[in-house]
Amino acid sequence: MTETANALTDAPANVPVKHEIYWRDTEPVTAGPALREDVHCDVAIIGGGYTGLWTAFYLKQADPSLEIHVLEAEYAGAGASGHNDGFMTPTIGHSLSALIHRFGTERAKLAYSMVGRSMLELRRFCRKYEVDAELEPTGYLQVASNRNQLRLLERDLDLIEQLGGQQSIELLGAADARERVDSPAIVGAFEVGGSLINPHKLARGLFRVVRDLGVHIHESTTVTAMRRAAGGHVLTTPYARVTAPKVLLATNAYQHQFAAMRRKVVPVWSYAAVTRPLTDRELAQVHWPDREGFVEAGNFIVFGRLTAENRLLFGGGRANYHYGRDMDESRHIDSPAATAALRGVLSRYFPQWRDIPFSHTYGGCVAITREMVPHVGSAGDGVFYAHGYCGNGISVTHTASKSLRDLILGRDSVYTNLLFVNGKERGFPPEPIAFLGSKVVTRALAVQDRYPHLVRAQIF
Ligand SMILES: Cc1cc2nc3c(=O)[nH]c(=O)nc-3n(C[C@H](O)[C@H](O)[C@H](O)COP(=O)(O)OP(=O)(O)OC[C@H]3O[C@@H](n4cnc5c(N)ncnc54)[C@H](O)[C@@H]3O)c2cc1C
Numbered sequence: 001m002t003e004t005a006n007a008l009t010d011a012p013a014n015v016p017v018k019h020e021i022y023w024r025d026t027e028p029v030t031a032g033p034a035l036r037e038d039v040h041c042d043v044a045i046i047g048g049g050y051t052g053l054w055t056a057f058y059l060k061q062a063d064p065s066l067e068i069h070v071l072e073a074e075y076a077g078a079g080a081s082g083h084n085d086g087f088m089t090p091t092i093g094h095s096l097s098a099l100i101h102r103f104g105t106e107r108a109k110l111a112y113s114m115v116g117r118s119m120l121e122l123r124r125f126c127r128k129y130e131v132d133a134e135l136e137p138t139g140y141l142q143v144a145s146n147r148n149q150l151r152l153l154e155r156d157l158d159l160i161e162q163l164g165g166q167q168s169i170e171l172l173g174a175a176d177a178r179e180r181v182d183s184p185a186i187v188g189a190f191e192v193g194g195s196l197i198n199p200h201k202l203a204r205g206l207f208r209v210v211r212d213l214g215v216h217i218h219e220s221t222t223v224t225a226m227r228r229a230a231g232g233h234v235l236t237t238p239y240a241r242v243t244a245p246k247v248l249l250a251t252n253a254y255q256h257q258f259a260a261m262r263r264k265v266v267p268v269w270s271y272a273a274v275t276r277p278l279t280d281r282e283l284a285q286v287h288w289p290d291r292e293g294f295v296e297a298g299n300f301i302v303f304g305r306l307t308a309e310n311r312l313l314f315g316g317g318r319a320n321y322h323y324g325r326d327m328d329e330s331r332h333i334d335s336p337a338a339t340a341a342l343r344g345v346l347s348r349y350f351p352q353w354r355d356i357p358f359s360h361t362y363g364g365c366v367a368i369t370r371e372m373v374p375h376v377g378s379a380g381d382g383v384f385y386a387h388g389y390c391g392n393g394i395s396v397t398h399t400a401s402k403s404l405r406d407l408i409l410g411r412d413s414v415y416t417n418l419l420f421v422n423g424k425e426r427g428f429p430p431e432p433i434a435f436l437g438s439k440v441v442t443r444a445l446a447v448q449d450r451y452p453h454l455v456r457a458q459i460f
Contacts, residue, residue: 014357015276015359017359017360017361019333019334019362020333020360021200021364022274022307022313022359022360022362023083023086023199023200023201024082026200027201027204029075031078031219033219033220034219034221034237034239034240035218035221035237035239035240035242036239038240039216040242040243041067041244042245042246043056043066043067043068043244043247044069044242044243044246044247044248045068045070045247045248046247046249046250047072048071048076048077048207048219049076049077049078049081049203049250049397050206050397050398050401051386051400051401051404052070052250053070053076053217054397054398054401055248055250055401055405056213057209057210057401060215063409067216069215069216069218069244070210070216070218071221071222071242072217073223074219076203076217077200077207079251079254080252080253080367080393081397082204083362083364084199084393085199085272085303085305086199086305087295088119088197088395089192089295089394090112090115090192090193091392092111092115092392093371093372093373093388094299094372094373094392096108096159096160098372099111099373100159102371102373103373103419105162109164110414110418111399111419112163114402115395115396118399119194119195123135123137125209129205129209131206131208131209132205133199133201133202133205135195135202136197136291137195138196138291138292138293139192140196141177141292141294141295142156142189142295143186143189143294143297144187144188144296144297145185145187148450148451149188149297149298150187152297152298153189156190157169157171172188172190172191173187173188174186174187179287180288180289180290181292181294182286183286185349194395196292196293196305196306198308218237221237221238223235224237228381232382233247233382233383246383247382247383247384248384248385248404249384249386250385251387252265252387252388252393253327253366253367254267255387256325260379261379261385261387263427263429263434264369264385265369266321266325266368266438267325267366267367268366268367268368268438269320269322269335269365270363270366271316271335271339271342271361271362272314272342272360272361272362273338273342273343273346273360274307274312274358274359274361275311275313275353276311276356276358276359277309277310278306278310278311278312278353285352285353286352288306291305292305293305293306298449300318300319300445300446301316302315302342302345303315312346312350314346314349316345317342317345318341318446319366320335320442321434321438321442323431324435332363333362333363334361334362335363339361367387367389367390368388368390369425370427371423371425373390373419373420373423374387374388374390374396374400375425376403376404376407376420376421377407377421377422378407384404386400386403386404399415403416403420
């Protein structure tokens with residue numbers, strides 16, 4: 001810890017808030033060198049996040065002779081994989097209700113069981129390969145802070161029962177919930193299996209494992225163009241070309257760069273705020289024995305957790321889409337309005353900690369599809385894609401990578417028949433309709449959060 005201590009309170013002295021992703025400070029990275037010579041390979045993967053890296057991992061395990069090159073514009077984990085909030089959950093897409101509404105109970109059940117398996121395998125992976133992703137298998141609490149949210153918890157419990165999972169799951173009343181996390185804001189909760197992780201360390205650990213398996217990972221290598229030629233698809237990068245018969249587009253929120261994917265995804269900004277580490281004395285002020293994260297029910301969720309360094313991380317709130325899929329960090333990484341809203345959430349949940357300063361506040365782009373579910377598949381002619389995890393991608397990218405492995409190897413398997421594979425995808429309209437539409441939908445979702453009993457429609 002770099003902060004100097006305040007001798008009177010034992011709290012570290014305040015340091016200026018950084019508008020940078022907190023997790024990057026936990027393991028500084030220098031991006032590797034750019035690719036400088038032309039290569040031919042079996043599979044080229046564009047994007048070195050969880051999707052690209054897990055797919056490379058499973059392809060190499062299935063066939064060690066495959067020549068695989070991963071091309072990453074910055075460094076492995078520079079995208080959402082390195083700066084998400086670290087809730088490893090079973091959720092697929094935006095919500096359970098949206099999923100069941102679209103695909104029915106049986107298909108949802110199968111997909112959930114595969115994602116549940118992924119959560120276990122991820123833990124085993126970290127143990128086996130000694131990836132210290134600061135994984136805490138605490139599960140998390142889905143919480144309600146008002147009567148409307150309690151109704152949502154009851155609805156979700158009914159849906160979970162339909163799926164036949166977690167039979168013993170029960171709705172905790174305020175007193176029982178506060179035995180778990182003693183927050184005056186919580187009026188009800190139920191527990192969901194899952195873990196908290198450091199997402200950046202998971203991405204960097206995965207990068208090292210995949211590289212050591214013999215996959216070529218080129219950081220600092222942006223793909224600027226892609227065209228069809230006799231030997232396969234030719235990918236242009238600043239200093240070299242890569243030719244491969246099979247290409248995976250694993251750029252998620254950045255997917256619109258590729259013609260075939262132009263309208264499939266919108267990047268929506270989501271914000272987080274992280275405090276300095278809490279002192280032992282501050283930690284003792286709140287009964288939170290199992291350190292589980294918690295997530296409020298609703299369309300625009302807010303959530304809180306502790307990090308391994310005992311910092312508080314709060315995130316979520318109203319998400320914004322900027323005209324023309326604007327993902328420019330220099331303009332949007334800091335949102336004073338989002339920070340103020342998160343300060344309000346922190347004070348509401350933990351009045352004792354309301355004045356603990358934030359050390360980092362930042363935003364990142366969540367990839368949303370029109371259906372609010374991820375899409376994984378084959379676009380034909382050796383091009384494969386995966387995108388649109390809707391802010392729930394830590395476990396689902398792992399499952400999706402097995403679907404991608406089997407699609408790329410031409411196998412028919414349980415993974416290639418999961419509900420998010422080769423599904424119908426409508427895509428978004430062109431601008432300005434996409435922008436205006438986002439405003440309408442955002443408003444509708446916010447109204448539904450406020451008056452769930454009045455607005456019962458399944459908006460997605
Ligand atoms: C703020 C935020 C919070 C989230 N919180 C959670 C959470 O708590 N739990 C959860 O389960 N999920 C969460 N998610 C979602 C999860 O992080 C993502 O679904 C997941 O990381 C997607 O992985 P990916 O590999 O598909 O995409 P990414 O990790 O975004 O990887 C795409 C990569 O492609 C690279 N790239 C882009 N263009 C090019 C190009 N032209 N050439 C080469 N490389 C390129 C990028 O640099 C990037 O590294 C969150 C996401 C965000 C943004």
